[in-house]
Amino acid sequence: MIFKAEVIITPREGVLDTQGKAVEKTLTNLGYKGLDEVRVGRIVQMDLEALNAESALESLKSMCQDLLANDLIETYKISVKEISR
Amino acid sequence: MRTSVVVFPGSNCDRDVVRAVADTLKSHVDMIWHEEKDFPEKPDLVILPGGFSYGDYLRSGAMAARSPIIEAVRTHASAGGLLLGICNGFQVLTETKLLPGALLPNTSLTFICRKCHVRVEQTDNSFTAGFKAGTIVQFPIAHHEGLYFLPENELMELEKNRQVVFRYADPKSGESGEKYAPNGALNGIAGICNRQGNILGLMPHPERATIAHLNGGTDGVMFWNSIAKTFAERGAL
Numbered sequence: 001m002i003f004k005a006e007v008i009i010t011p012r013e014g015v016l017d018t019q020g021k022a023v024e025k026t027l028t029n030l031g032y033k034g035l036d037e038v039r040v041g042r043i044v045q046m047d048l049e050a051l052n053a054e055s056a057l058e059s060l061k062s063m064c065q066d067l068l069a070n071d072l073i074e075t076y077k078i079s080v081k082e083i084s085r
Numbered sequence: 086m087r088t089s090v091v092v093f094p095g096s097n098c099d100r101d102v103v104r105a106v107a108d109t110l111k112s113h114v115d116m117i118w119h120e121e122k123d124f125p126e127k128p129d130l131v132i133l134p135g136g137f138s139y140g141d142y143l144r145s146g147a148m149a150a151r152s153p154i155i156e157a158v159r160t161h162a163s164a165g166g167l168l169l170g171i172c173n174g175f176q177v178l179t180e181t182k183l184l185p186g187a188l189l190p191n192t193s194l195t196f197i198c199r200k201c202h203v204r205v206e207q208t209d210n211s212f213t214a215g216f217k218a219g220t221i222v223q224f225p226i227a228h229h230e231g232l233y234f235l236p237e238n239e240l241m242e243l244e245k246n247r248q249v250v251f252r253y254a255d256p257k258s259g260e261s262g263e264k265y266a267p268n269g270a271l272n273g274i275a276g277i278c279n280r281q282g283n284i285l286g287l288m289p290h291p292e293r294a295t296i297a298h299l300n301g302g303t304d305g306v307m308f309w310n311s312i313a314k315t316f317a318e319r320g321a322l
Binding site: 015 | 143144147148151180186187189190191192194232234235236269
């Protein structure tokens with residue numbers, strides 16, 4: 001089975017996110033109100049072949065631990081969607 | 086004495102380091118491509134130089150930290166060999182977890198390239214043993230991700246264990262600390278070592294302050310001489 005996978009990586013709570021702060025300030029300057037805790041992260045997308053959704057998720061988690069995220073400063077969310085059998 | 090300088094795709098301070106080390110330490114220097122699995126000859130000192138390894142993709146130093154040569158770098162350091170990471174090399178060391186913490190984007194969100202002053206905070210390691218504690222040196226910095234970060238409890242631990250080796254400082258008052266850090270580094274930290282004192286990472290570039298006519302000053306010579314002292318005591322020079 002082939003899955004369309006997406007990993008969203010964001011700065012961990014309590015870690016200074018200078019980009020998020022700058023974006024928040026600029027949005028506020030543009031007149032947007034009521035926003036707080038703006039965080040800027042990144043998205044990694046891939047097509048992944050796996051036996052089932054469970055093993056795809058497991059493999060992606062391992063990729064996050066090995067390379068995609070730095071657990072000291074970042075957290076991640078993984079999602080997978082089957083695109084073919 | 087033998088030094089190995091690891092070269093990653095995107096390293097750009099490798100030749101500066103080779104020149105600085107060859108001139109001051111009178112060391113034989115090998116340049117080792119990151120795809121090698123081992124050092125051709127056993128080095129006494131391994132240096133991860135500055136630059137933009139892998140274009141800083143994903144996170145600075147992240148991809149370089151997973152290069153084939155890194156296993157040999159780990160083996161070298163775990164046997165007590167000296168391992169030095171400068172700028173991007175420091176980022177690689179934190180990504181390998183050989184040193185604690187992470188280097189985040191500067192608070193200014195700009196690339197900062199200028200001369201700056203750091204104070205030698207402690208001399209109880211293999212790299213700054215030749216300094217008098219409190220000495221202030223001028224080394225240039227050139228980075229976008231230089232804000233040293235470590236969660237509060239671990240930061241206290243790092244300070245308690247005397248692992249903060251260099252801190253940004255004011256040359257007039259002799260004070261050091263966060264307010265003198267051009268990048269917002271926590272506690273003004275510019276360089277740290279591991280508990281054993283054989284692995285050092287720092288953001289400033291001593292190799293750019295080694296050759297007088299390059300206008301970066303010559304305070305870097307004091308740093309290389311300090312390392313030379315360690316090797317002289319070991320009988321390796």
